[in-house]
Amino acid sequence: MSLLDLTASDLSRLIATREVKPSEVMEAHLARVAQRNGAVNAIISAPEPQALMDQARAADDAPRRGWLHGMPLAVKDLVAVKGLRTTYGSPLFADAIAPADDLIARRMRAAGAIFTGKTNTPEWGHGSHSFNPVFGVTRNPYDLARSAGGSSGGAAAALACRMVPLADGSDMMGSLRNPAAFCNVYGFRPSWGLVPADAVGDTHMATLATEGPMARSIEDIARFLSVLAGENPEVPFPRAPQPYAEMLTTDLRGKRIGWLGDWGGAYPTEPGILQLCEAALGVFTDQGAVVEAVAPPFPAAQLWQAWLTLRAFLNAGGKAALYDDPKTRAQLKPETLWEIEQGQHVTAAQLYQATTIRSRWYARAAKLFRHYDALVMPSAQVWPFPADWRWPQAINGQAMDSYHRWMEVVVPVSLIGLPSLALPCGFGPTGAAPGRAAGLPMGMQLIGPAGADAQILAMGHCYHLATDWPGRQPPPAPDTWGNRC
Template identity: 65%
Template structure:
């Protein structure tokens, strides 16, 4: 069974469909792994009853497969509503909430045959790239239990690294797929905005910064899960056609032109070793036939940041205003979320319009950049995994961070205009901590980004070459202050 835990999701799916392994065997191995590891890592939360899970798996042993995920244990991110299974958004306000219906993402993965076993841990309201909350505590990095697994898809990334998940869903507004993937030596893909649709709740016209997407230990798994998640939701605007991301996945990189943006001309402070790790990854791409060219900053970083925080605050104020207006809810809401909402409530229409103009200008600049390059590369994070008892890194390379999320500045260029971006592992620090780099493509070129990642994965196989050592002891998750 240990071998099955190391399989990719694609290998496991093929074996289940060929009836070489039964879903009940897979579930038994999964439950044993969770029992052995999750106490230390704290990635899987709201775990369903093991007997019920085994019964569900046995019922699938002789059933005709429904889809690619048939019989595969799957934990859904706790920002996604799951029918009959507690969903909290990491907030004590919702600590006992059990939805009566699935969000569209959960429904699609369930329809593809996944056995929903529990949820993956997140920061409160998904805000801040460190997965801790007052209900479930801190998710820890499987490579060092004293370090953060990132966020907001920290539970998903840690679960993948610790072999408690074969494949996982995540979401990404400000690096929430990419940062934890880099921290945990796995892959996280932010698709072109609109490829994975939103649910028809609240605003769906202005809310174009965040998207859901796939995570995995291989790029093939990421591509296959994307095809489960993607596809039009007729109840929301801006549909995007689903590309064929599989047929050209192994196309190779010969002649591909890649721009290296490094630290954006010094605008993004980096901890020592981050850029060097990415440059080692770029050398792999060059060895595979790509042409890598260092680039100067294509747009003022401070303008991107100003547009980003303005639009983000506007959306937070619009969607979460009740959290500050209701004293009881405010008392149960973390200060970073209150700050976001209050920033948004103080905005003028002129400020929001100016932010949208900056966003529009960056989109035009990026389009011209992608006429010259097939992809550009940036680090996935500006820091190595930091101590798990921090709320966030307050300083990088001697530069003070002026907000709780300023240390994630490097993800903003892709997020602001909805570009596809794949975080790929690039190796480890001398202390054994993982890092990653973003491969970013033009809007709509999800297939090209994934093909670049596939060639890189076949040459490196970092998740397979360097799995975490088994967690040998339980670490009590403290409250983060």
């Protein structure tokens, strides 16, 4: 078997026992980058290959630093990595070199990772389609004419193509769940507070987004989560990590799973997605779990309004300096301007109402989890869409009234910081109607109560052992890509 087909956990074990050298792992991954990245455009700001090989050779004989010792990783371009360009996808920072690592990059480096570049993202992470004026668009490795999703689209595409064995992602509004679905990999949004932020900005109010791991197996997700997780005493609301990789064994018999589907029709969904997710739920029932349809537990319109208010409020505050200067404002994307301008008009009463809805939904969800071990929803409402779109304008003829409305299905999780594991659930029909995506990946969210990260990962591990979609159906070889564009 090729080194590229091994999981990160297997590579780490082989490096630890010196059966494989970090330089061999690096050489294989750099060859894959040279072969596929030009078409997919997932990895950006890469150091010279010779410099990376020098680092890998130095790791060959060096004392083992940690679980990621000698492992090639590319970090999302919303995270600063010392010595590499960190652009946030913005022309304002097109040539910026980070003077220091952000917290999660520092943790990866301490565990032994060698940084092979950054992964592409939409400007400021705004939108679930990874394109920006600095590096262009990241394309779906299963069909180069389609989107890889976002904002962790570069991470998901690089992971699917075996250009990296692991990837970090971030998730405010499905930013790692959506690209995981589009690219047939796993993505885990942990309980809020488990992977802490850096002590910058308003860390008390900014509780909608989190970093998380992406991988091609659940063991890899669990082990990488242990690298990323752990308290940062400089930020509030910490959550203690657990030894997740040692807690993956579980019995699904008697587990109760609630299927939320499209939230009673509130979330328009393209044909075939719900049916594919329902078929994938059969993997759980085959192992003894009980799956039941659940009526919408909370008004979707209230969740959406609370989400719009809180998200815009945070963007208006965080981007105020860029907006106030006409020179920098002129270089902000329309979607970012929309967020800021919406947030500037949020009143105290609207903010209070949004936080009240958030609190009520958290309490309602907690009661729901007294009856269910997990809830399931699709990871996206649309199949991977054309890469030359900014965003889907309509679903089934229903117009989307904002650049992110087509991803509303992720909001119930994000609003209250629940753990959510994006599971690949197969591929759509190859004989799709004209203009529809044909034979492309989709996924579903396995959602747990706050703090139940280990339980959700263990359930996901059972699912992975029975399916292994990333291993069973990797992206096509480059010589077939031309026929899919």
